[in-house]
Each structure stands twice: as structure tokens, then as C-alpha cells.
Amino acid sequence: MQQYILDIIYVIGALSFVFGIKLLGKPESAKRGNFIAAVGMTISVFGTIFLYHTEDGAHLKNLEWIFGGILIGSVIGTMMAKRVQMTQMPQMVSFFNGMGGACAALISLVEFHHSSEGVSMAALNSLGESVTISVVPTMEIGKAIVIYLGLIIGSISFAGSMIAYLKLDEKLKDKVLPLQQVVNVGLLAVILGIAACTIFEWVEIPYALYVLLGMSLLYGVLFVMPIGGADMPVVISLLNSFTGVAAAFGGFLYDNKVMLFGGILVGSAGTLLTVLMCNAMNRSLVNVLIGNFGGGAKGGDARVITGTIKEITKSDAASLMKYSKKVVIVPGYGLAVAQAQHICHELEQQLEANDVEVKYAIHPVAGRMPGHMNVLLAESNVSYEKLVEMDEINPEFRTTDVVLVVGANDVVNPAALNDPASPIYGMPILHVDDAATVIVMKRSMKAGYAGIENELFYNPKTRMLFGDAKKSLTELVSELKNA
């Protein structure tokens, strides 16, 4: 009876995930979608605790430990999630993702231990005193595959997510080892090789499980290490789907449909999301997988741009904007890093007080995650109608007097349109050079994450305003107030 109820609970849980994701896809229903998925998760978890039966019909024990763990996790999780700043959202997602990956890896470790133990005991009974039995080969091959893959993927996801978290938190810098790609591919091949050897009993490797654990963790680190901060969204999304797959392996292990459902759903949706992001940045997923992008990207073939750079003072910039009819702000990664979204909104209000029409041009990959700019600007009360997506804003640049680029670089680089040798060639960009004047706020002349020069900076229409985005914007606002 209880088993039947649990089965029904799992059906409800699985459906709640499907509808949750469905509703998350529309702005008006997104909050409800999240809530429905959370309710489905809650009943699935408590259903498992109270109604789950093992094969021999026993209830789950150690309930005090289970509730203790859930209590600790809930308190810490809620506190972290409530305290985090909106700008730090991506690393928070990455952190929680890593926790899920670690959970999947631990399940594999314990389950391996558990299964191998059961087998060796049976052997002892039938053979009398013999105990020297190799444990892995006696395990059902399908189960071994599931356990090993769960361990490998979970560990990669955990280590990778932690590195992504630390990098986004600026506790770690990008590092590219010599021959990084060769090392990465080689390591992955060795991992899969050891796993295959052990599962199919070709070669016996002592402590294969722990060797694999260590190597997978190392791979996770090496996989994410060389990737630049601005590329992190793709990696987080990919690791997200990895954890989904790891969870699905757990579902296989326990013949648990709700785990399978949730895991595969996230795995496939996350992979598609990753591909969508790659497309928006004009990168292939293969490139991402072998760690061939980020700080070390080869920009050598791109043509060298010569020309002069014209700077503009803050007071000139302020008066230029004040006497414009229409100003479009292009926020980018730099705005998120400088946490300048609030002051940006203030600038917008100041300009509007002077009868200037202000809009924001949102490139699909601006910020640290797709849609991150929207979340950040929405947090500082910028109204939804002012956030205009790329395809809609591009024709409007022709009638724009001033474009203010705040910490964006590659998404406004004309090389994507006219330089086939450029690594970002083909990526859709914001056509800011159609506007009468472009003011680019930038910390330095350093190239963007694609590591290439931006000829926009040398455009006769362009004026550079060097400095930290937040500081410069603050000064612009006070100039506007005083002018």
C-alpha cells in the first residue's frame, strides 16, 4: 500500500518538474513554475523518507540523521541564497550545482561500497573460508557502468563548479597550462579507459574507484581553469546539465523514476541551453568541451588595427548626453563586475529629467549569464519596457544621438561583421556605430575576453571614457545634476 502511494507521489513529483520548467519559460508564470517544482520536490523527498521500502521490505532507518542533514542543508542553503547579491547570482548557482554533483559522486561511492560488500559476503558463505574475492567483477555490469559514470560525472561537475564559483568570485585567476588541450583530452581518455578496464574486467587496477575519483576531480579543475570569467555562463550551464545526468544515473541505480525524470530533463534542457548560449557567442560546443576558449584564444590572425583614440572628459560626456534626444545604454560584463547597475539607473533618471529618451540595448550574451543584465537592471528598478533586445534595438541606433557602452566590448565589436579572420566573426552584435556618437566606458584598453582588438574604439565617432564603470557613472550623474 505504502509503495503504491510512493509511486503516485513520484509521478506527481516528476510531472511537477515538467510543468515547473514549462512555466519557468514565461515571465508571467515563472514564479509559479518554480514554486510548483519546489512543492513536487518536497513531497518526493518526504514521501521517500516515510514510505520507501528496501527490497526486503524494511523502512528507512537513521531518520534522525536524515532529518538532521536536511535541517542543516536547509538552514545553510536558505541563508546563502537569501544573502547573496544579485551580481553574485551566477557563482551562487554554480556553487549549488557543485553540491548536487558532489552528492551524486558520494552516492556512487557508498553504493559501490555497499554492493561490493554484499557480494563478498555471499562468496564467503558458499566457499567456506575464501575471502580473497575481487569485488568489482562480481557486480552486474550495467550497475557498475551506472556507478562509475555517476562518480565520474558527479566529480567533474563538483570540481568544475567549485572552480567556476571561485573564479566568478574573483578568488582565482584564469590559468592556461602549456598544452592544456592535450592534457585535458588525454586525462579524459585515461579516465574513460580506467573506467572501461575496470567495468569490463580487462585489467585489474587497485583502488580504481578512488583513482577515478581523484582524476575526475582533477579533470573538473583543469576543464574550467583556463576559461575566462566572461565565458563562465556556458560552463555553468554545461556543468548544470552534467549534474542532471549524474542525478539520472542515480535514478537508474535505484530504479527511481522521479530521479531519472528530473535528472534527464535537466540534462537535456541544460545541454540545449548551453548550445543556445554557444550559438549566441558564435562558438561551437566542441571548442567548449576541449577547453579551447577564454584567455588563451588565438587572435593572432586578426588584422592589426591602427588609428587614434579620442578620449572625452566626464563633463563633456555629460553635456553631450544632456542635450541629446535619445541615448541608448549598452551594459556589459564590466557593469556587472563594477556592480554599477544602480548608478546606471540613476543616470537614466537624470537624463530623463532632462527630456532625453533612454533605452538599454541587451545583447543576448551580455553579462555573466544570458538574461543576467535583465535581472541586474530589474533589481535596480529599471522598467521592463526600457530593456530592448538586440534585434529590436539595432534598427534604432540610426536615430540615436549617443550610445553609452558600459563595460561591454566584444558584443559591440564590428570585427564580428567585417573581419572573417576574427575569432568572433559571425557573432551577431549591436550596431552601435550607426549612432551619431559612441561613448565607451572602459577600465583600460585591454581586449575583451575574446582577446581581440576592437576597431570601434578607433572609429572617428567614438570617444573613450577610461575608469571604473561605477566611479565614472557616479561622476557623470553629478555632472548632470550640476550642469
Next chain:
Amino acid sequence: MEQVLAFISKHQEMIYLVALMIVLGIELIEKVPSVLHTPLMSGANAIHGVVIIGAIIIMGQADDVYAKVLGFIAVILGTLNVVGGFVVTDRMLDMFKKKKK
């Protein structure tokens, strides 16, 4: 090899499920506006926290110290993933609600 095939045959129900779920996952995401990609990623992140059920099953059957310790840690980490994931997503979506006023 035969063992692998036998495993597949034995679990063909699961494999049907997996195939359908993959298609469903792709279908669900395809038409989402890029504005919602971040909350969606975060919500999906919370959903794969369903792995916690595995951790609970392990903890609930654990007899020795090894399984108990690792199981306990797994329950904590899994809960972090679920609770943190849903709360963060909810906070993000609160931002979206505000702007609709």
C-alpha cells in the same frame, strides 16, 4: 557485451523514458526568451537536486560508519542544492515581478 545488451533489454522501459525526457527537455527550453535563461538555469539547477532522494535512500540503509558519514554529507549537500536552488530562483524571479508594475 552480451551483459550490456541484457542490461539494456532489462531496462528498456527506462530507456524509453530517457529518450522521451530528452525530447521533452529540448522542447520545453526551445522557445524560452533569453531574458529568462538565468532563472531557468537556476530552476533547472534546483530540480537536479532530486539526487537527494538517492542520498536519503543511502542514509536510510547505512549500517557502517563509511556509509553513514558519506550518506550524511550527501544528504546535506543535496539539500543545499535543492533548497538553495529554489530560494535563489525565487529571489531572481522577484526581480522580474517588480519591473512589471
